[in-house]
Amino acid sequence: KPTIREIFDSMDYGTAPEGNAEVKAWLAKHQRFGHWIDGAFTAPGKTFATRNPATGDILAEVTQGTSEDVAAAVASARKAQTKWAKSGGAARARVLYALARLVQKHARLFAVLETMDNGKPIREARDIDIPLVARHFYYHAGLAQLMDTELPGLEPQGVCAAVIPWNFPLLMLAWKVAPALAAGNTVVLKPAEYTPLTALLFAEISKEAGLPKGALNIVTGDGETGAALVASDVDKVAFTGSTSVGRKIRQATAGTGKALTLELGGKSPYIVFDDADLDSAVEGLVDAIWFNGGQVCCAGSRLLVQEGVADRFHAKLKRRMDALRIGDPLDKSIDVGAIVDPVQLATIKGLVEANRAGEIHVAACALPEGCFYPPTLITGLSTADMLMQEEIFGPVLVSTTFRTPAEAVEIANNTRYGLAASIWTENINLALDLAPKIKAGVIWVNATNLFDAAAGFGGLRESGFGREGGWEGLRAYLKPGAKTKALAPVAIPEALVEEAPAMDRTAKLFIGGKQARPDGGYSRAVTFKGKLLGHVGLGNRKDIRNAVEAAHAAKGWGRTTGHNRAQILYYIAENLSARSTEFAQRIKDQTGKSGTDEVAAAVDRLFTYAAWADKYEGAVKPVPMRGLAVAVNEPVGVIGALCPDEAPLLGLVSVMGAGIAMGNTMVLVPSEAAPLSATDFYQVLETSDLPAGVVNIVTGSAQELAKPLAGHLDVDAVWSFSSQPLSTLIEKEAAGNLKRTWVNHGRARDWTRADAREFLAQATEVKTIWVPYGE
Numbered sequence: 165k166p167t168i169r170e171i172f173d174s175m176d177y178g179t180a181p182e183g184n185a186e187v188k189a190w191l192a193k194h195q196r197f198g199h200w201i202d203g204a205f206t207a208p209g210k211t212f213a214t215r216n217p218a219t220g221d222i223l224a225e226v227t228q229g230t231s232e233d234v235a236a237a238v239a240s241a242r243k244a245q246t247k248w249a250k251s252g253g254a255a256r257a258r259v260l261y262a263l264a265r266l267v268q269k270h271a272r273l274f275a276v277l278e279t280m281d282n283g284k285p286i287r288e289a290r291d292i293d294i295p296l297v298a299r300h301f302y303y304h305a306g307l308a309q310l311m312d313t314e315l316p317g318l319e320p321q322g323v324c325a326a327v328i329p330w331n332f333p334l335l336m337l338a339w340k341v342a343p344a345l346a347a348g349n350t351v352v353l354k355p356a357e358y359t360p361l362t363a364l365l366f367a368e369i370s371k372e373a374g375l376p377k378g379a380l381n382i383v384t385g386d387g388e389t390g391a392a393l394v395a396s397d398v399d400k401v402a403f404t405g406s407t408s409v410g411r412k413i414r415q416a417t418a419g420t421g422k423a424l425t426l427e428l429g430g431k432s433p434y435i436v437f438d439d440a441d442l443d444s445a446v447e448g449l450v451d452a453i454w455f456n457g458g459q460v461c462c463a464g465s466r467l468l469v470q471e472g473v474a475d476r477f478h479a480k481l482k483r484r485m486d487a488l489r490i491g492d493p494l495d496k497s498i499d500v501g502a503i504v505d506p507v508q509l510a511t512i513k514g515l516v517e518a519n520r521a522g523e524i525h526v527a528a529c530a531l532p533e534g535c536f537y538p539p540t541l542i543t544g545l546s547t548a549d550m551l552m553q554e555e556i557f558g559p560v561l562v563s564t565t566f567r568t569p570a571e572a573v574e575i576a577n578n579t580r581y582g583l584a585a586s587i588w589t590e591n592i593n594l595a596l597d598l599a600p601k602i603k604a605g606v607i608w609v610n611a612t613n614l615f616d617a618a619a620g621f622g623g624l625r626e627s628g629f630g631r632e633g634g635w636e637g638l639r640a641y642l643k644p645g646a647k648t649k650a651l652a653p654v655a656i657p658e659a660l661v662e663e664a665p666a667m668d669r670t671a672k673l674f675i676g677g678k679q680a681r682p683d684g685g686y687s688r689a690v691t692f693k694g695k696l697l698g699h700v701g702l703g704n705r706k707d708i709r710n711a712v713e714a715a716h717a718a719k720g721w722g723r724t725t726g727h728n729r730a731q732i733l734y735y736i737a738e739n740l741s742a743r744s745t746e747f748a749q750r751i752k753d754q755t756g757k758s759g760t761d762e763v764a765a766a767v768d769r770l771f772t773y774a775a776w777a778d779k780y781e782g783a784v785k786p787v788p789m790r791g792l793a794v795a796v797n798e799p800v801g802v803i804g805a806l807c808p809d810e811a812p813l814l815g816l817v818s819v820m821g822a823g824i825a826m827g828n829t830m831v832l833v834p835s836e837a838a839p840l841s842a843t844d845f846y847q848v849l850e851t852s853d854l855p856a857g858v859v860n861i862v863t864g865s866a867q868e869l870a871k872p873l874a875g876h877l878d879v880d881a882v883w884s885f886s887s888q889p890l891s892t893l894i895e896k897e898a899a900g901n902l903k904r905t906w907v908n909h910g911r912a913r914d915w916t917r918a919d920a921r922e923f924l925a926q927a928t929e930v931k932t933i934w935v936p937y938g939e
């Protein structure tokens with residue numbers, strides 16, 4: 165122990181250990197945990213140890229969940245679900261409120277247990293994780309209270325599976341459990357194998373809050389248990405974790421009809437301009453990359469600093485790094501704690517050791533023995549370097565420089581991820597100019613790692629899909645109430661596939677604003693009851709690629725104003741209306757049913773989307789800090805859609821209208837049985853001032869075109885309303901770049917009923933932009 169004189173000489177920090185007697189007593193009471201099923205702990209089965217990574221000590225034994233355990237938990241959740249849903253939003257609000265209160269009451273116990281199981285500094289568990297958990301339950305008590313009146317016509321998904329990671333064990337539980345319960349679902353949650361303890365404590369406490377048995381079940385175990393849960397009889401899967409496991413879950417759930425949200429990895433840029441308040445930006449970086457030892461999906465792990473200030477900034481940063489304190493996570497004056505597990509430590513070491521580029525600076529602070537990794541900075545990298553692309557998930561910051569704002573955007577977007585970004589500049593014009601250009605679900609202006617229950621969080625691209633938090637997060641736990649019927653595949657009349665003569669009246673494809681002959685040179689006769697109606701081109705993989713390229717080239721459409729897009733939609737409606745008799749006749753020829761109502765409905769649908777084009781508003785979230793979280797509805801990008809067979813014109817127009825009203829560009833595969841309405845329709849598009857490439861139409865076999873469309877890496881979302889059973893294929897193919905999917909799973913949709921909001925939500929990504937505001 166240093167003497168008082170030595171302390172005065174060095175002015176070093178003393179230790180400030182947090183007591184852990186209560187946690188030890190709680191652990192001693194349990195020692196070996198079973199699962200929490202149907203409101204009680206089961207007898208422990210085959211167990212494994214969960215350890216304190218800072219000391220290596222075993223904290224407790226937990227049970228490795230089997231598929232029987234999972235089935236028992238799901239059965240309990242299933243049994244409890246209807247009653248919980250029927251109890252009503254107000255009754256559920258009371259329980260969520262009680263949960264929030266109990267989290268606050270036991271905050272110290274939770275925080276210490278979290279720190280011991282995960283290795284994060286007690287300062288973070290105490291001041292960030294646990295308060296945010298309580299905030300989440302309070303906020304969702306409010307959503308439960310309001311949803312019956314504010315969200316009519318929606319119902320819970322049913323039983324939800326939640327699979328969560330180890331970096332924010334209780335907070336990730338809250339992010340999934342609070343909205344699921346608020347919406348009237350019941351839950352089976354699998355915590356990460358390294359960090360199951362706070363979930364088990366929470367389960368115990370949930371009983372005290374009056375949560376009915378079965379509403380929340382916890383099954384512990386590893387990835388195999390997680391896979392068993394994903395495969396079990398649940399209605400929705402909510403996952404947070406690595407991109408590779410997210411991809412597996414996308415494939416495993418393909419075609420099952422299970423709703424899915426994925427919150428995956430990231431390599432988020434942290435952009436510092438030369439006019440930024442550099443000292444604040446350095447402090448921000450401490451939070452961006454050394455908060456939770458960098459084991460944060462949205463960590464600002466990629467520093468982009470403007471060339472003119474790079475040396476000065478790096479020097480300041482190194483000085484600050486050297487002053488960080490790393491050590492016992494239970495010490496209240498520690499900045500950086502332990503890495504969650506030796507396996508993760510080995511991953512970090514492996515990645516850094518494999519790197520040959522740039523210059524490395526390791527923080528000068530004393531490094532304790534054991535599962536610790538020092539704060540590290542690697543400067544002078546370029547975008548192609550492995551560490552600029554790979555998620556390290558540790559306290560390692562990589563850095564590069566840029567010259568102009570345009571270059572900053574280019575480097576920022578040079579990643580397969582799209583979770584978050586921080587922009588540091590004193591020029592608000594510059595920050596707000598960049599915010600829409602950066603491909604990410606969350607943007608922080610002069611800040612980093614801000615989270616709140618009211619603000620949506622989630623990513624794009626290989627960072628997954630779906631938002632957590634806010635009304636948009638709740639929506640992911642609800643579905644439209646209308647019951648749907650199974651859809652019978654529409655029979656495609658047997659028709660001769662023939663080589664197209666050079667000069668014929670075969671309807672061509674519509675790509676990049678031009679009529680294009682199909683690449684393969686084949687066409688097919690369209691008939692109804694044996695009567696020849698015409699010919700359409702048979703598109704192939706190459707045509708899909710051309711159409712996607714054209715749709716990309718037209719992405720400027722997303723930057724036009726809603727007012728402009730509305731005008732064009734009105735114009736399309738007007739031109740369609742002028743030709744309504746002819747379109748009605750075409751529908752009658754192809755289907756045998758009068759087309760008059762369908763054409764009228766299609767015109768009306770275009771008016772509806774024209775109306776929405778400048779009214780599908782974002783929101784300003786009142787977050788409890790000096791700032792606003794502005795939720796902006798952005799286009800998804802390029803949407804590929806297989807249109808319904810049963811309503812050849814109205815179906816096409818409904819899908820297209822929603823997509824282009826929100827600024828997307830589209831590749832449409834029209835009704836296979838009745839494609840002539842679509843090929844007539846592009847004549848309407850040609851005369852309506854729609855820029856080339858915004859809508860592309862590829863006729864042909866839905867079965868054949870679905871695969872290249874859903875697998876295309878430059879398509880951002882794929883929708884299918886085809887009557888062919890394509891959902892499994894599409895969702896499997898979509899796993900490649902983890903694009904969003906919206907497929908009908910063979911269920912019919914009533915195309916005469918406008919459900920515009922559902923379409924608009926599918927046609928947009930919510931980007932949450934945090935800006936400083938007020939005092």
Ligand code: NAI
Nearest residue numbers: 328329355356386387390391405406409428429461555557
């Ligand atoms: P992981 O993705 O393997 O684990 C997350 C959760 O998924 C755990 O509960 C795990 O048991 C479960 N799981 C694993 N395989 C599964 C499967 N086939 N089906 C269903 N559930 C499954 O992440 P892990 O191994 O803990 O960490 C590896 C890397 O993942 C990290 O180095 C980091 O790069 C990344 N990661 C990203 C997170 C994020 O928040 N984006 C969180 C945790 C890890």
